[in-house]
Amino acid sequence: MAFRSPFRISRQLLSATGVRSVTRSFLGCGDRRCGLATAVPPVTQDVTGSKGPTAMVFLNMGGPSTTGEVEDFLSRLFADGDLIPLGRLQSYIGPLIARRRTSKIQKQYSDIGGGSPIRKWSEFQCEQMCKLLDKMSPETAPHKPYVAFRYAAPLTETMYQQLFADGFGNGKGGRAVAFTQYPQYSCSTTGSSLNELWKWRNRLEAKGNGSTEGAIQWSVIDRWPSHPGLVEAVAQNVEAQLKTYPEEQRDKVVLLFSAHSLPMSVVNRGDPYPAEVAATVHAVMQRLNFRNPYRLCWQSQVGPSAWLGAQTSDTVQEYVKRGQTDLILVPIAFTSDHIETLYELDLEVIHEANSPGVKRAESLNGNPVFIQALADIAHAHLQKGEPCSTQMTLRCQGCRSERCLEQKKFFAGKELSSLVL
């Protein structure tokens, strides 16, 4: 089975909720939006009336660009209590697990060409999207591209310093949009990136007296699971792969949508990700007129605790065993290639199926339909002028994290209802 963990953490450790004593906002200012609601002058006043420049910041997990970066990447990943809660000992246990796992994961990156392509694709997608936005939304132009990764370069802190260097914040104000590149929201992914952004914003922009005058005005695109442009881009990739089968077989090909799994502890805490992934799948199938039978399955579980299934590798094996040898795997929760597609799906699942009818739809990568979709999503957000989606203001029913609470208060910029608290 793919990705069985060699490390041994107790179930208790893995399921520990951890992170209960995280500090509250460093600001201590009375204004919950900490300056977001105050009118701040833009970075440069434009005589044409543009409200720009606007910083467009892509948030994602990142990946090691070379095998030499794998240990640092894994250390940050296992140190993240929003992803893998290990309690008070997180900062000791995390790096230990990372070190033990490094050589196995290095080998996987070396088998896919020596590193993760996520930085290359993220920078390309963001630059292209900004070019489109400059034409679509001259009133907020120029749009400047930035990438902030959670576990690899460029890290959130680096991106923030770059914003300062480019004339945003530091007393000069300016507008920045945090645009998650996870189409479906999970507190372990987008939530973690927002917590990190909130942390650095407080560290770098809060003055000693609690004043945040001239700080960057942030808004968030926090999810876009069923945006028609995303749906269209995925559907076109499925159609392209379907065309490689003889016409008379085509409608019988089973579509297996595959998303990164979540520990059941996270699902049961109330994480929105499984429902949003299902929404994407349904929208893609609707666009494809439900011509093919399909299933959603889950990949890449790590460690000994219970994860959401059915697992992708088991699903492929079982169908092939039963004679269903025409299958298209469709990555549905990540917008570029990474080890989960290039290694786990291509080199493990498809290779082990040993059947020429088992194939994979392309990842979105530099697909122009997808990049137009990103621009459409960003344009709608800029026009709407809302700080984040209404959905982001609701915490998971099982959430006990002060960090989540404070982060949501900051980005939503309004009092949350007592139901949420």
Ligand SMILES: C=CC1=C(C)c2cc3[nH]c(cc4nc(cc5[nH]c(cc1n2)c(C)c5CCC(=O)O)C(CCC(=O)O)=C4C)c(C)c3C=C
């Ligand atoms: C939507 C995508 C992802 C979700 C949700 C997600 C949750 C999640 N992941 C882990 C643990 C690990 N993930 C690792 C790598 C990894 N994860 C995703 C995406 C999601 N993770 C990607 C794209 C990658 C690969 C990055 C790349 O190739 O560029 C790893 C590291 C690899 C390994 O050691 O196996 C771990 C660990 C948890 C615990 C979790 C939900 C709580």
Ligand code: FES
């Ligand atoms: S864990 Fe989901 S809001 Fe905190």
Ligand SMILES: [Fe+2]
């Ligand atoms: Fe993951």
